[in-house]
Amino acid sequence: MAVYFLSFLVCFALRAEAFALEPRLTWQESEISLTRFQVQDVYNYSTLLLSDDNNVLYIGAREVIFAVNSQNISEKKQEAYWKVTEVKNEECSRKGKSKQTECLNYIRVLQPFNESALFVCGTNAFQPVCDILELNSFKLAGKNEDGRGRCPFDPAQSYTSVMVDGDLYSGTSFTFLGSEPIICRNSQHLSYLRTEYAVPWLNEPRFVHADVIRAPENNPDGDDDKVYFFFTEVSVEYEFFNKLLIPRIARVCKSDQGGLRTLQKKWTTFLKARMICHSPENNLIFNVVNDVFILKLREPVIYGVFTSHLNNVGMSAVCSYSLSTVEDVFTKGKYMQSATVEQAHTKWVQFNGEIPKPRPGACINNEAKAMNYTSSLNLPDKTLQFVKDHPLMDDSVAPIGKRPKLVHQNVTYTQIVVDQVTALDGNTYDVMFISTDKGMLHKAVSHDMDMRIIEEIVLFPDHQAIQTLLLSDKQAKRYIYAGSSTEVVQTPVAFCEKLASCAECILTRDPYCAWHKGKNSCVNILAESNTDRLLIQSLNGDSSHCPASSPILFPPPVTSLVSSMASELHPSLSSMPLEVQSSTDSDVLKLLPPFLSDQGQLVQVHATFHLFCHGTGPKDSHFLWEKDGVKMESCAKDAILPLSGGNVHILGWVRDIATKDAEYRCTIETVAGRKSSRVFVRVTGSLNPGWSNELSRWKSAISEHSNIMEGWKKNWDGAMQCSVIRANSSGS
Ligand SMILES: *[C@@H]1O[C@H](CO)[C@@H](O)[C@H](O)[C@H]1NC(C)=O
Ligand SMILES: *[C@@H]1O[C@H](CO)[C@@H](O)[C@H](O)[C@H]1NC(C)=O
Ligand SMILES: *[C@@H]1O[C@H](CO)[C@@H](O)[C@H](O)[C@H]1NC(C)=O
Ligand SMILES: *[C@@H]1O[C@H](CO)[C@@H](O)[C@H](O)[C@H]1NC(C)=O
Ligand SMILES: *[C@@H]1O[C@H](CO)[C@@H](O)[C@H](O)[C@H]1NC(C)=O
Numbered sequence: 001m002a003v004y005f006l007s008f009l010v011c012f013a014l015r016a017e018a019f020a021l022e023p024r025l026t027w028q029e030s031e032i033s034l035t036r037f038q039v040q041d042v043y044n045y046s047t048l049l050l051s052d053d054n055n056v057l058y059i060g061a062r063e064v065i066f067a068v069n070s071q072n073i074s075e076k077k078q079e080a081y082w083k084v085t086e087v088k089n090e091e092c093s094r095k096g097k098s099k100q101t102e103c104l105n106y107i108r109v110l111q112p113f114n115e116s117a118l119f120v121c122g123t124n125a126f127q128p129v130c131d132i133l134e135l136n137s138f139k140l141a142g143k144n145e146d147g148r149g150r151c152p153f154d155p156a157q158s159y160t161s162v163m164v165d166g167d168l169y170s171g172t173s174f175t176f177l178g179s180e181p182i183i184c185r186n187s188q189h190l191s192y193l194r195t196e197y198a199v200p201w202l203n204e205p206r207f208v209h210a211d212v213i214r215a216p217e218n219n220p221d222g223d224d225d226k227v228y229f230f231f232t233e234v235s236v237e238y239e240f241f242n243k244l245l246i247p248r249i250a251r252v253c254k255s256d257q258g259g260l261r262t263l264q265k266k267w268t269t270f271l272k273a274r275m276i277c278h279s280p281e282n283n284l285i286f287n288v289v290n291d292v293f294i295l296k297l298r299e300p301v302i303y304g305v306f307t308s309h310l311n312n313v314g315m316s317a318v319c320s321y322s323l324s325t326v327e328d329v330f331t332k333g334k335y336m337q338s339a340t341v342e343q344a345h346t347k348w349v350q351f352n353g354e355i356p357k358p359r360p361g362a363c364i365n366n367e368a369k370a371m372n373y374t375s376s377l378n379l380p381d382k383t384l385q386f387v388k389d390h391p392l393m394d395d396s397v398a399p400i401g402k403r404p405k406l407v408h409q410n411v412t413y414t415q416i417v418v419d420q421v422t423a424l425d426g427n428t429y430d431v432m433f434i435s436t437d438k439g440m441l442h443k444a445v446s447h448d449m450d451m452r453i454i455e456e457i458v459l460f461p462d463h464q465a466i467q468t469l470l471l472s473d474k475q476a477k478r479y480i481y482a483g484s485s486t487e488v489v490q491t492p493v494a495f496c497e498k499l500a501s502c503a504e505c506i507l508t509r510d511p512y513c514a515w516h517k518g519k520n521s522c523v524n525i526l527a528e529s530n531t532d533r534l535l536i537q538s539l540n541g542d543s544s545h546c547p548a549s550s551p552i553l554f555p556p557p558v559t560s561l562v563s564s565m566a567s568e569l570h571p572s573l574s575s576m577p578l579e580v581q582s583s584t585d586s587d588v589l590k591l592l593p594p595f596l597s598d599q600g601q602l603v604q605v606h607a608t609f610h611l612f613c614h615g616t617g618p619k620d621s622h623f624l625w626e627k628d629g630v631k632m633e634s635c636a637k638d639a640i641l642p643l644s645g646g647n648v649h650i651l652g653w654v655r656d657i658a659t660k661d662a663e664y665r666c667t668i669e670t671v672a673g674r675k676s677s678r679v680f681v682r683v684t685g686s687l688n689p690g691w692s693n694e695l696s697r698w699k700s701a702i703s704e705h706s707n708i709m710e711g712w713k714k715n716w717d718g719a720m721q722c723s724v725i726r727a728n729s730s731g732s
């Protein structure tokens with residue numbers, strides 16, 4: 001199976017122009033009971049902060065801060081209301097803002113302050129304020145500090161912040177109208193620093209993320225800790241008929257103290273560069289960064305989710321960058337400079353003149369210290385003036401592999417978090433959790449060169465946009481928290497225990513999951529200790545190591561909708577451990593594993609082969625089969641098994657003779673909708689090693705299914721009112 005998968009994937013990736021396949025499994029809300037937190041009349045659960053040591057999740061919503069149990073967020077521990085005063089509310093509405101929505105206090109900053117307090121800021125009816133929240137009493141200290149520069153005025157404006165050693169670094173806007181963008185540091189013991197208010201520094205930015213990367217201890221350059229900011233802004237360097245948006249990474253050094261005369265109280269280390277997220281095969285350019293997550297390894301990796309407002313609207317991509325590439329751009333790259341061409345028209349071009357020393361924008365490192373510059377305050381004017389005029393690098397930051405890790409159609413990705421899990425093969429896998437603006441969470445894992453979306457989880461069945469994602473990566477209990485306008489939802493990182501057969505457990509190719517031979521169940525490996533010899537995991541999807549005694553379930557157990565009818569009425573089914581569950585979702589239409597995409601394979605030229613799909617849906621469900629987009633008719637068959645509650649289980653298969661490579665697609669169709677799966681079948685001249693065990697087992701399962709169908713047909717043909725059943729496998 002492994003070999004088939006690989007060849008199939010490589011080939012498919014080229015043919016399908018690198019678009020990610022549809023998620024392999026979709027978990028509906030009814031199948032996984034997720035824990036939710038919601039308080040009546042409270043909205044905009046937009047700020048989350050985790051205190052993993054104390055098992056507390058802090059939630060900043062509109063006019064209130066909550067503390068909930070991070071292991072079960074439906075357990076509220078404390079709350080602190082922080083409402084705007086009537087006077088402020090009135091004042092704000094007189095300035096033309098909405099009294100009921102905008103002129104309220106949206107909690108935007110929730111950062112650890114010390115062991116017993118949080119630092120919090122809110123928009124406070126367009127007069128941002130900050131305060132200290134004491135955790136024991138869960139009361140605000142009432143400091144009401146001016147929050148300008150730390151918190152936006154307008155709840156609709158973008159902002160980001162990160163607390164580093166007690167200092168708040170934030171990207172927001174400084175004015176009521178939101179016209180003055182700023183990246184600043186508010187500190188107890190270091191000087192207040194900010195960006196210049198000038199187009200080359202920040203040009204209508206939309207901030208998405210900020211984080212710190214610590215310099216390694218005793219690093220040879222004597223380099224400093226750095227704070228990175230990610231945003232999308234209007235380009236100055238490209239000419240376009242309209243405003244051209246461009247994704248940026250900017251950074252400042254922690255020890256920056258500003259200049260003495262030039263750049264007084266301003267960053268002397270602010271540099272920014274373009275981030276590239278571009279798919280060269282099909283020339284898709286992703287120019288809007290929506291969120292960033294930094295995986296802090298020894299060599300940190302920056303993951304970004306991107307969309308586009310150019311040629312590929314409706315697509316999203318994930319690109320990843322290594323920090324060393326970023327640092328090379330800032331420490332060795334060329335700068336840009338503005339040149340006036342014709343009158344009053346400036347053009348940004350590469351700077352090719354002499355660069356002053358110490359290098360403009362560099363931290364105070366060994367090189368600067370060797371020149372006797374021990375602080376940014378005594379840097380020479382030439383260096384400072386240069387960085388003031390040249391904050392933009394000419395070199396850009398290219399993604400790892402020079403292309404996106406993932407491109408997906410018809411979806412808008414909003415947020416990303418990335419977990420790492422060491423699988424039983426000893427390799428460490430990055431697992432990406434990516435949210436959409438329609439309430440979905442995609443879980444994607446990279447196997448070899450290929451990135452697959454292994455699961456889709458319906459977090460918000462009402463399709464709300466997911467605004468915040470947070471990962472709790474404690475060893476055994478890992479969760480994702482997602483915030484929206486109306487609630488917060490908590491999901492485990494994997495649903496291994498829902499996969500009831502060994503084959504299904506392996507086919508999911510989820511590095512968290514393995515089949516436990518002792519327990520005869522699919523388990524999360526992080527929750528197991530020292531049971532390696534009892535666990536089976538094979539991330540290439542090869543389930544041939546599954547114990548022979550492990551029953552092949554048909555339909556597979558993920559079909560929670562299969563009724564008790566079958567096992568009562570048919571002896572050969574009753575011996576199978578069907579999961580019996582009465583369905584409340586009578587209109588659920590779904591394909592069930594193994595999907596067509598799991599049947600990726602090489603076939604021999606002129607040999608006959610079969611493909612099959614099955615699923616559950618309403619009574620009118622039927623399969624449509626296509627080969628290279630052309631409907632297949634005579635060779636396609638359906639068999640239907642009625643379930644209690646009015647739904648049916650439907651199996652469809654095709655028999656074909658291969659002469660050339662082709663894409664096959666099965667689609668289950670009903671008036672209620674459609675679901676498809678597809679596979680690319682490659683034809684080879686030489687004899688391949690034969691069908692995998694997995695597939696031959698499924699083939700025998702199908703033939704058993706056909707027998708059952710035949711049995712049913714006879715049974716029901718002889719009975720009187722048998723209109724529900726339709727079995728048509730004649731000629732197969
Ligand atoms: C706050 O929540 C309300 C209610 O869902 C929503 O209409 C509004 O857009 C949200 N506002 C912001 C700034 O997220
Ligand atoms: C979470 O807490 C709620 C309320 O206390 C309780 O009803 C529920 O069973 C708990 N859920 C889990 C998974 O423990
Ligand atoms: C945390 O900060 C608050 C406010 O400044 C102060 O009252 C409190 O004593 C501090 N707690 C600790 C443990 O330092
Ligand atoms: C740096 O300062 C030291 C001591 O004041 C002096 O000996 C040395 O020559 C200076 N180095 C440079 C490059 O100016
Ligand atoms: C895009 O997704 C929506 C649901 O999210 C679906 O209704 C629509 O048919 C999809 N369009 C295409 C072209 O796949």
Ligand SMILES: *[C@@H]1O[C@H](CO)[C@@H](O)[C@H](O)[C@H]1NC(C)=O
Nearest residue numbers: 634725726727728729730731
């Ligand atoms: C079975 O298929 C044949 C030909 O494909 C068709 O004539 C016949 O009506 C079908 N029978 C049923 C019960 O659908």
